[in-house]
């Protein structure tokens with residue numbers, strides 16, 4: 251990308267960081283050039299080495315900090331800076347919330363032309379570490395080496411951890427991750443140690459060979475634990491050898507599963523799952539409701555904050571008990587089941603068929619009888635005929651993926667003319683784009699960002715839309 255930067259224009263001094271960009275980079279200016287600088291935060295004054303340059307903007311890295319931002323703190327994780335997981339750990343949590351709020355405000359007003367003057371304060375997460383219920387680690391025989399690394403041997407080149415940003419084939423070996431509660435760290439470290447000690451090989455991401463490929467750990471608010479070990483090309487007896495070790499060392503595991511994935515990609519959605527011990531699902535619990543979570547099911551990764559998010563969505567919907575609610579992008583029907591007892595009927599639509607099966611089971615195990623679920627691509631399922639068959643909704647709750655809603659879905663929402671739309675989004679930029687389209691018939695009544703992912707730049711945002719009179 252971009253043009254070669256002449257040596258005398260490569261280094262810039264005294265750049266003041268004035269904002270933070272979507273991907274979490276610090277924003278500065280130099281003459282007409284907008285600068286995006288990795289690991290810089292507003293309030294910093296830094297010296298910069300430019301790495302890429304386009305006509306109006308450039309990307310660079312900090313070579314030294316001239317003046318530290320008051321928002322700067324010491325990152326608590328020794329992997330910070332190399333691991334791509336928690337990019338904002340060098341900022342106080344208060345500052346993280348301030349910039350997330352500011353970001354949502356900016357994109358909604360700039361892209362969505364929304365009046366944000368009555369936007370509510372972001373809801374911070376009570377837990378700012380160990381808040382995730384799911385982590386996926388990758389095995390690799392080519393560990394990412396840092397400058398502090400000692401002499402390496404083939405054994406010490408093995409890694410179990412996370413991808414280094416921008417490198418599909420390099421894995422940072424993780425010793426302790428602050429994102430998931432115990433026994434996550436113990437599990438990962440013990441499995442690695444056992445595999446190395448017993449000569450079970452780690453995957454080669456370029457050559458596509460080796461026994462061990464991925465490790466997925468799910469913990470839950472009920473205390474249940476799911477462990478999925480993904481093998482690629484194990485030698486005879488290695489699956490039993492490793493799985494026996496895990497089962498014996500961690501008897502608390504509720505669901506011990508394995509997969510043999512010999513495809514080029516890591517996704518497990520098309521893979522057969524084998525149960526080694528226990529059952530093939532765990533339970534999550536929210537407000538007395540139980541949710542079955544299978545190895546392929548989507549469940550919000552910060553369970554505690556998901557509860558807060560859903561309460562806000564429910565409060566915005568302000569249900570009286572006689573409404574027909576559409577829950578679009580319902581996943582495993584979590585929001586649908588969460589609001590069901592406050593509505594007459596809830597109709598959920600979702601792309602993934604197995605998630606829809608889970609959604610139905612989740613209604614059943616909770617004795618909920620006023621929900622209906624349909625699987626398929628939203629733009630194909632939510633047709634005029636579908637609306638004629640199920641009735642025009644009084645409230646639409648929509649929680650699309652990062653790409654936002656397909657234009658046909660937005661058009662259908664405009665046609666349905668539900669008095670209220672509650673739009674939950676994990677990407678305020680695409681939400682803003684959709685809000686602009688919805689402004690043909692809707693006005694924004696409430697906006698509340700929610701922080702589901704402390705230490706990262708990600709932010710969730712809930713918007714209440716009311717049909718214009």
Ligand SMILES: C[S@@+](CC[C@H](N)C(=O)[O-])C[C@H]1O[C@@H](n2cnc3c(N)ncnc32)[C@H](O)[C@@H]1O
Nearest residue numbers: 548579580581584600601626627628649650651
């Ligand atoms: C952000 S998740 C929301 C899930 C759910 N509301 C929850 O809170 O657990 C978005 C969901 O949209 C689904 N999805 C993505 N693209 C879709 C499409 N084109 N049609 C229907 N569903 C889709 C995904 O499978 C995922 O379950």
